[in-house]
Amino acid sequence: MGQPARAIFNLGNDMSANEGTEKAITVISGVLGPDIHIIGNTILSYALREAGFNVVSLGIFNTPEDFIRAAIETDAKAIFVSSLHGHGEIDARGFRERCEEAGLEGILLYIGGNLMVGKQDWAGVEQRFKALGFDRVYPPKTRPQEAIRDLRRDLGLVGDGDAEAAAR
Numbered sequence: 761m762g763q764p765a766r767a768i769f770n771l772g773n774d775m776s777a778n779e780g781t782e783k784a785i786t787v788i789s790g791v792l793g794p795d796i797h798i799i800g801n802t803i804l805s806y807a808l809r810e811a812g813f814n815v816v817s818l819g820i821f822n823t824p825e826d827f828i829r830a831a832i833e834t835d836a837k838a839i840f841v842s843s844l845h846g847h848g849e850i851d852a853r854g855f856r857e858r859c860e861e862a863g864l865e866g867i868l869l870y871i872g873g874n875l876m877v878g879k880q881d882w883a884g885v886e887q888r889f890k891a892l893g894f895d896r897v898y899p900p901k902t903r904p905q906e907a908i909r910d911l912r913r914d915l916g917l918v919g920d921g922d923a924e925a926a927a928r
């Protein structure tokens with residue numbers, strides 16, 4: 761590739777300056793359900809790695825159990841779920857409960873992509889996925905930096921002001 765992927769995908773500033781603390785932290789990333797859309801999740805995984813996290817990418821066609829198994833095996837602190845095909849609400853049902861049953865009580869669950877079919881009121885969509893137990897729910901076209909900033913905050917790696925600065 762002629763130019764850095766960071767420039768092509770508009771990943772923003774190089775956040776690897778913060779590498780060190782994050783390196784020890786594993787996050788699981790993948791596409792949930794019978795959903796073939798991998799491009800956004802690939803970019804997300806790349807951005808997380810660039811930010812210094814240890815990323816286990818599961819690819820497409822994952823069940824909640826696939827994410828949970830990987831999280832247990834790697835002692836992951838967060839699961840990043842992509843869902844693009846529009847049926848995320850069905851695929852994600854019971855995800856949080858299965859995490860808890862498997863002993864992953866405190867794990868951070870983030871979901872994003874294109875969560876519902878067509879255009880729907882975002883506040884309503886967010887509320888429905890929060891009710892399913894997701895800590896953070898992202899609308900279509902969210903830039904990875906936004907979620908990385910939230911992750912650093914949620915993990916207590918930085919204060920609010922530091923997280924804003926690191927994501928810029």
Ligand code: B12
Nearest residue numbers: 795796797798799800842845846871872874877878901907
């Ligand atoms: C490319 C594409 C395809 C390709 C997929 C190639 C591949 N292997 O990835 C092909 C042609 C195969 C395809 C097939 C289908 N597609 Co399609 N596809 C698209 C399209 C045009 C672009 C998706 C894409 O790659 N975008 C580029 C990436 C970079 O953006 P992104 O995925 O949104 O991800 C970014 C953010 O959302 C974010 N993000 C993603 N995940 C997460 C997760 C977290 C936690 C966070 C924080 C952020 C985050 O990070 C990324 C970088 O910024 C979209 C329309 C669109 N413009 O979005 C339709 C679209 C997703 N497809 C759609 C449909 C319906 C289908 C099919 C069902 C069509 C059919 N009838 O066969 C099939 C799917 C079959 C299946 N089993 O999944 C619909 C989904 C319906 C909905 N949600 O409303 C869309 C929205 C088109 C539409 N307007 O109707 N598709």
